[in-house]
Amino acid sequence: MIRCALEGVGIAAPGLAGWAASTPKLAGNAAYLPPDAGDLEPPYAPVLLPPNERRRATAAVRQAFRAAEDAMRPGLEPRDLASVFASSDADLAVLNRICSALAEPARAISPTDFHNSVHNAASGYWSIAVQAMAPTTTVAAYDASFTAGLLEAAALTAHLDTDVLLVAYDAVAPAPLLAKRPLASSASVALVLGRGDRGAFGALDIDVNGSGETACTRAALETLRVGNPALRALPLLELVAALCPGTVTLRGTGGLRVNVTYSP
Amino acid sequence: MKPLAISAYTVTSAAARGRAAHFDALRAERTGLVEQRFEDATLACWIGAVPGIESVSLPADLASFDCRNNRLAELSLAEDGFLDAVAAARARYGAARVGVFIGTSTSGVRHTEVAFRERAAAKSAHLPDWYDYRTTQSTFSIADYVRVRLGLDGVTNAVSAACASSAKVFASAARALETGLCDAAVVGGVDSLCLTTLYGFNALQLVSTDICRPADANRKGLSLGEAGGFALVERAPAPGTLACLGAGESSDAHHMSQPRPDGAGAAQAMARALGGVPRERLSYVNLHGTATPANDAAEDAALTRLLGTTVPCSSTKGWTGHTLGAAGIVEAALSLLAIEHGFLPRSLNTRELDPKLRGAVLLAPLQAPVDCVLSNSFGFGGANCALLFGRAA
Numbered sequence: 001m002i003r004c005a006l007e008g009v010g011i012a013a014p015g016l017a018g019w020a021a022s023t024p025k026l027a028g029n030a031a032y033l034p035p036d037a038g039d040l041e042p043p044y045a046p047v048l049l050p051p052n053e054r055r056r057a058t059a060a061v062r063q064a065f066r067a068a069e070d071a072m073r074p075g076l077e078p079r080d081l082a083s084v085f086a087s088s089d090a091d092l093a094v095l096n097r098i099c100s101a102l103a104e105p106a107r108a109i110s111p112t113d114f115h116n117s118v119h120n121a122a123s124g125y126w127s128i129a130v131q132a133m134a135p136t137t138t139v140a141a142y143d144a145s146f147t148a149g150l151l152e153a154a155a156l157t158a159h160l161d162t163d164v165l166l167v168a169y170d171a172v173a174p175a176p177l178l179a180k181r182p183l184a185s186s187a188s189v190a191l192v193l194g195r196g197d198r199g200a201f202g203a204l205d206i207d208v209n210g211s212g213e214t215a216c217t218r219a220a221l222e223t224l225r226v227g228n229p230a231l232r233a234l235p236l237l238e239l240v241a242a243l244c245p246g247t248v249t250l251r252g253t254g255g256l257r258v259n260v261t262y263s264p
Numbered sequence: 265m266k267p268l269a270i271s272a273y274t275v276t277s278a279a280a281r282g283r284a285a286h287f288d289a290l291r292a293e294r295t296g297l298v299e300q301r302f303e304d305a306t307l308a309c310w311i312g313a314v315p316g317i318e319s320v321s322l323p324a325d326l327a328s329f330d331c332r333n334n335r336l337a338e339l340s341l342a343e344d345g346f347l348d349a350v351a352a353a354r355a356r357y358g359a360a361r362v363g364v365f366i367g368t369s370t371s372g373v374r375h376t377e378v379a380f381r382e383r384a385a386a387k388s389a390h391l392p393d394w395y396d397y398r399t400t401q402s403t404f405s406i407a408d409y410v411r412v413r414l415g416l417d418g419v420t421n422a423v424s425a426a427c428a429s430s431a432k433v434f435a436s437a438a439r440a441l442e443t444g445l446c447d448a449a450v451v452g453g454v455d456s457l458c459l460t461t462l463y464g465f466n467a468l469q470l471v472s473t474d475i476c477r478p479a480d481a482n483r484k485g486l487s488l489g490e491a492g493g494f495a496l497v498e499r500a501p502a503p504g505t506l507a508c509l510g511a512g513e514s515s516d517a518h519h520m521s522q523p524r525p526d527g528a529g530a531a532q533a534m535a536r537a538l539g540g541v542p543r544e545r546l547s548y549v550n551l552h553g554t555a556t557p558a559n560d561a562a563e564d565a566a567l568t569r570l571l572g573t574t575v576p577c578s579s580t581k582g583w584t585g586h587t588l589g590a591a592g593i594v595e596a597a598l599s600l601l602a603i604e605h606g607f608l609p610r611s612l613n614t615r616e617l618d619p620k621l622r623g624a625v626l627l628a629p630l631q632a633p634v635d636c637v638l639s640n641s642f643g644f645g646g647a648n649c650a651l652l653f654g655r656a657a
Contacts, residue, residue, distance in 0.1 A: 002443050056520070088404065090424075095401075099376050102459045103384035107306070114464035115521040115644055118369060119403050119424030124645025127515035133529055135513035135536075136647070137432055140403035140422040148421045155439035159265070176383065176390050180397035208419065208445055253404075253420040254411060255360065 001207040002154040005199030006262075007163055008192030009240055010071030012044070012063065013224060013231060014185045018070045026234070026241035032220050048078070048129040056112055057125055059186070060091035060171040064122035065129075067188035067230075068167045075200070076163065076192060078130035082156055083123060083165040085138045086149025088229045089181060090119040092173035122167065134162055145170070145229040146189065147250045147258050153193050154206045163194040168230035184227025189237070201240060202264040210257035214248040236260055265438045265539075267656050268508040269501030271448075272349035274340060275597035277491035277584040278312030282343035287601050290609045291629070295583050297475050297487050302457050307466055310475045312489025312585030313457055314339065326412060331372035331400040333456040334409045340454065340492030341413065349496050350414045353448045363418040363446035365436045366407040367429030367453035369589035369643075371422070372400035374458040406454050410494075418446040424589065426643030427552070428513075429453055430493070431592025434651055435511035441499050452494030455589035461488055468521060476555035476586070478579035479564075479611050479625045481618040486554045489585025493593035501656035506600055509636065509652045512536025516646025523559055523642060527566025533648035534570050534638060541636060541652060546575050548608050549623075550595045550639040553579020554586050563640065564621040578626040582612025592641040592649065599637040599653045606633050 009019050015034050016022040024030035046065035049057060057065070064085065072078055094117045101109050118124070120138035127136055135156070141148035146168040153166035169188035173181050197203060214235040216222040225234045235248040243264040250258045274282060278296025279289040289296070297310045320335040341347055353362055379395040386392075399405055407422040419440055423432050430453020437449040465471045465486065472485035501507040514536065516529035523530070538546070549571070552563055560579075567577065580598050587594050602608055608630040611617075617625055636654035 002445075053520075088402065090403065095373070095376065098460055098464070099373075099380040100384075102377050102463065103380040107459065107463050109460070109463045109467045111464075111467040111521075114460075114467055117460070117464065118426040118644045120426055120643070120645040120647055121520070123425065123515075124520050124647070127517040127646055128519070131517045133515050133517050133532060135435075136425075136515050137423060137436065137513065138425045138647075139436075140407075140424055141420065142398060142402055142404040142408070145404075148419075151419055151440070151445060152421065152436060155436075155443045155445060158443045159439050177397070180391055180395060181402075253408070254417040256417060256419060 001205055002158055004154050004157050004193040004204045005196040006191065006201040006204055007194045007199035008071040008073055008076055009201055010067040010190035011237065012066035012070060013187035023241045026238050028242065032218065034220055049125060053125055053128055058091045058094055058116050060169065061122045061125050063171050063186050063188045064167050064169040067169065067190035068126060068165060071190035071192055079132045080162055081132060081165040082134040082160055082162050083126060083136040084149050084153040084156060085123045086145045086168040088140055088142050088145045088170050090121065091116060091171065092177045092181065096174050096177055141253050143229050144251055144253045146232045147252045157193045157195050163192050166191045166193060168233060170229050187228040187230045189230045189233045202262060205261040207259050208256060210249040210259035212249050212257065213251045236262065265511060266442055267501050268438055268497040270506040270508060270600060271496040271498050272346055273495040273597055273600060274344035274346045275493035275594055276314060276340040276343055277587060277594055278314055278489050279583040283601060287605055289583060293612055295612060297585050302462060305459060305462055307462055309471050309473055310487040311457060312487065314490055328396055328399045329405065329409045331375035333372045333406055333454055336456045336490060336492045337406060337409055337454045340494065346494055350450060353496055354415055357447040359415055359417040361418055361447040362416045363437060363440050363449035364407055364411040364416055364420040365423060365433035365449055365451045366410050367423045367433050367589050367592060368403065368406045369424060369426050369429055369455050370458055370460060371403045371406050373460050374456060375400040377459050410450065414450060425647040426645055427588050427591050428641045428643040428647040428649040429589035429592060431641035431649035431651055432513060434508050435513055437497050438511055448496065448498045450494055451497055453590040453593040454492040455587055456490040457488065461588060470556050475613050476581055477613045478553035478555040478581055479560050479618055479621055480614045481616045483555045483557060483560065485556050487585040489587045491584055491587035491590040491594045493590060493597050503657060504655050507654060507656040509541060509654050510537040510539045512650045514648045516648065518646055521644050523562035525562050527562045527569060529646060530563060530566035530642055530648050531570040534566060534650040537638060537650035537652045543571060545636045546638060547634040548602060548637045549575055549577035550599045550637060551577050551579040552640040552642045553581055555581060564623050568622045573622045574624055576608055576626050576630060577623050578609055578611040580609055595639045596651055599639045602637055603634045603653060607631055
């Protein structure tokens, strides 16, 4: 079992625009209403990115930044944080452009698309934005990517003296890839984990001996949870929002099930 | 970090299949790079293609995973008794206690390229029915294939940090073992040739039309290769046995596709990997050494600022090409071979050493006792990872 202090939380998902605004909805003190399908938000402009990188950052990178920036608070120094980025698919819009270009006779790939095509693009942009030279890694585990990232980040806190930023994110693919990887929404979740018994948001105890899987009890949130790998975190975030002690079971890869016990 | 026992390891690249054949190729200075076209690519360059991938068949129950990258995994897993070593670990610890950490940069993207080509030819709005995203293109596909193929059910990740991916798997596995998430782990990496990386690196003007010449005064860029490699790692290596003694990670925080010119980020990763091991125990540095002008210069700056100008070093990409997400595990394996055989490979294809480089680049091989070896891997996004190998105390 690994114990981590919980030092920060961020979220960006349909109808959940930031942790402060989402807390009453996740805690059950306010109704969660999914926005109308046609009610699109403007593209997010990351606050921390320098202008050059902001121009080049893709939609998936912006999605990652939105939750990561939301998780920052006074007392957390972004440049000192190690980081784990967890994403099933990184940026399928970039893959779509590259593979479409390669199907044409000219095969002209944009150099910017190519450097944005690496799975660790968000990690790269983040380290440039906050000037963090600390260890960072990027993991993928399909629908279990949040769980994989949580395990990686928790193990990293035990290894380092610094806090660890975990960012889980995935963005909706364009056609024709959407039909092959049908995510319902773009979303991201960020946690800041640290060494120690208790942080500003409480503590997590994580172990790999679980069974089953915890769902959200409210139907609209459950629809959201299963529609994006990052939002598999929602049952845990419901506990944190309500300051309610309890245990959720997250699905890992294969038969692996991970128990996460929250103490406020 | 606590040392990791290397209980088994294997490597397959354009240079050879398996450890013994790789050592032969190193000693005979036989490159796996050939001036040829990949599939219907129009670029004239040298590539390191692994022969025989086309005829590999996956086990029938895993047929949905069929793509070039998973075939290369299957080919690599079959060498050096690796399947048996993992089966023994599975029997000893239980499938749920053996983790799987696999690095890749492009996973099954070749499969997606073919699907898009077919869609364009058919003037269809849809990708073909045979195209299965999860089992081929998905970054996790390669880790899932290895997990299922080896009958394992422990903590499993794909690590995808560009060309540092399959070095970073050692760091992930070390942390998972130290925190009790698993009791043993299969680490490795697989990346296969595709048009995305050929045309992508070409768009960045980093592909050489000549064979790659690391550290050469006239180096023009990299040659792409494909490879797969794996290691079985456990806790507490017995004294005198092969071990991963350190893993260091850092970020450049500089640029998405160019290394930090002063090498500060790379030097941080190397220093973290070395930890408290005395510098005089370092016999050799296996360089990332892609043979692009910028990489080799920045890496030399990192090396010399941390270690001075006397530690023997070379890049082995003249044998394998740059195998991207597999480079970390390939060069880990070649570093372990160097230790086992007391043999340091020279910088293959280097004709005239770049006078601006200050490191002790080997222009001839060295037969000598080898204590510790540092292996560097650096990637896009400023991802740096260095690994320290040696014999356990």
